[in-house]
Amino acid sequence: MDKSSKHSVTRDGESQGFYIETDCCLTCGQPIEIAPELFDWGEHACFLKRQPKTNAEIDRAIRAMWVSEADCIHYAGNDARILKRLGQAGMSYVADDPRAASFPYHARDCVTFTLPIVLIGPRTAEEIAEEFRVHERQRGRTVALPMLDHRTVFLSWYEHNFHSVSFQSEGDQTFSATVNLGFGMIGLAWVVDDWLKSKGATEIHWQASGNTDPDETLGTPI
Numbered sequence: 001m002d003k004s005s006k007h008s009v010t011r012d013g014e015s016q017g018f019y020i021e022t023d024c025c026l027t028c029g030q031p032i033e034i035a036p037e038l039f040d041w042g043e044h045a046c047f048l049k050r051q052p053k054t055n056a057e058i059d060r061a062i063r064a065m066w067v068s069e070a071d072c073i074h075y076a077g078n079d080a081r082i083l084k085r086l087g088q089a090g091m092s093y094v095a096d097d098p099r100a101a102s103f104p105y106h107a108r109d110c111v112t113f114t115l116p117i118v119l120i121g122p123r124t125a126e127e128i129a130e131e132f133r134v135h136e137r138q139r140g141r142t143v144a145l146p147m148l149d150h151r152t153v154f155l156s157w158y159e160h161n162f163h164s165v166s167f168q169s170e171g172d173q174t175f176s177a178t179v180n181l182g183f184g185m186i187g188l189a190w191v192v193d194d195w196l197k198s199k200g201a202t203e204i205h206w207q208a209s210g211n212t213d214p215d216e217t218l219g220t221p222i
């Protein structure tokens with residue numbers, strides 16, 4: 001890796017695709033936690049070990065872009081699907097290709113999913129919401145007691161800034177969860193996504209509420 005270069009390339013010299021601006025590090029370390037197979041610590045900043053190859057690796061690279069504190073992970077490639085994802089997430093500024101900016105913001109606030117069958121029988125949306133409450137409390141987050149609507153979970157990871165997510169049964173152990181739009185929406189969507197994957201949920205489809213176009217669904221929030 002050329003340490004004097006403004007842009008880091010991967011160790012095997014690939015320069016197309018994802019890259020890191022090397023002169024802006026705040027040592028957030030987030031990419032290494034999210035995608036240790038792709039990122040590692042260099043001398044003055046994290047660096048990209050190699051380009052993502054699988055869809056799951058691309059998902060994690062995009063999440064690392066979203067979470068990096070200095071917006072220092074950029075994309076120099078021309079994969080239209082990645083440019084669309086960045087543009088729709090409001091992140092066209094990290095794409096070198098100006099086509100990313102042509103995609104309007106598209107908030108995927110709703111996820112549908114299927115949970116593995118458990119021996120105790122079918123679960124309700126209220127039970128799913130309570131499982132999520134317990135899990136988030138165990139992770140140290142502030143979770144409000146259930147109010148009138150037991151299907152909605154209010155949680156906060158910073159002071160008393162609560163965000164909400166509402167669960168709904170769609171039948172046959174399929175559920176949906178809708179995250180409240182606004183500040184913190186994508187952060188909470190990632191929390192829900194992590195929880196679903198830790199529970200072995202399948203058929204995870206993120207989409208904008210009311211939009212059933214299969215071309216607009218993703219397996220991750222952005």
Ligand code: SF4
Nearest residue numbers: 025026028029046068
């Ligand atoms: S993502 Fe940016 S701020 Fe975070 S460790 Fe890597 S170079 Fe530093």
